[in-house]
Amino acid sequence: MKSWLALYKYRGQERLKEVLGPMLMHALQLHRADGKRESTEYITFVPLSKERFDERGFNQAEQLAIELGKRTQIPVLPLFERTRHTNKQSLKARAERVEDMLGVFRIASVGMEGLQRLQRQHLSVKLFIVDDVYTTGSTLNECARVVKERFPAIEVYGLNWAR
Template sequence: MSKSLGGRIFAWIGKLLGEAEALLVPVHRGCVACGASYVKRNELSLCEACRASIPWILDVKCSYCGRPESCTDCRRREHQFFTQSRSAVSYNPQMKEWLALYKYRGHEKLRDLIGTMLLHAYHLHKCSEPVPSGTSSNKKVMEFFSYVPLSQSRLTERGFNQAQQMAEELARRTGVPVLPLLERMRHTDKQSFKTRGDRLADLQGVFKVIPASMQKLAEIATRCEVRVYLIDDVYTTGSTLNECSQTLLTAGTPVQIYGICWAR
């Protein structure tokens, strides 16, 4: 055996041994939420403690907004413009902290986590979608993701629109295309600090449609049933989703509008 051949064989054996050793030695990873080290790979990139603490919405009590308990908001029947909404998790203090890390502290690794978690809300829709009245059963369904837009000042301040990123992450996992449909006409203060009545008044006339996108939907709607899933981070009273839906429907294109939020 030549020295060159023997050297290549030994190098190949060494490579195989190295790969085998890598498979046997546990690989420690860092939890994207708390930073703790963990070994077992999982689709959410979380340690076991963080995975176990997620308050998934599994039992939907309100068929309209997707709430896991009795809903006084929807009993008022103030929402008229979207078909239904579903959320992945209940908005408890821990989920509030995760969202704050992502939105306000630039913890970009959470983008992938939240996008993966949104799959649960999308699948909840698939389990409970009502059949819209007047819809032809033999019409092909075309789905799009869209998102609640930010004002230019808020976008400049934050550097990104979390709802847009969520829609893009969910699209990457489902193959459903993202289509920007709305623009925000003016800045509004944070809705979480307002009363229900103030939210409704403050949001009136905030959004407008993007004409080119609506024209595309109108063309598709001539041959398909069009479903738009509007993405946002938190569903509180449904005021924002309802105002966005009203704006889209007022444009005259026959679409069915559904909400997908990360937390409820």
């Protein structure tokens, strides 16, 4: 798994998205099997900073989300924006990661409008946030915090390719 991720994320082997994306199906099915009432479902993804995007040329989390959306017919929304660049989280201890991620994300204006519309319609919403790797949870927790702070009724779930 490490070698696949390295080829995909750091060596630009973008064709692997077609293999890795569908692997998120199992995690999605586990969240769907929670027995709760019907919900409107959306997929979003963790955004990269401009610097990281320029370095890689693509956002791996976005590509995985799009692949999952194709297979499930769940709409993919570009919900988040980064407020600042952070250094690579893989080089930091857990406490540093948590502190570094505070305030890094906000809901983009397009996403805000869509979520406000759903809130006015009183629809039950499940939001699946895609990221490639879960290490400490600080990235997903910060994304979820931003959503829950403004929209507490939305159910937020993380979907990761690897841990």
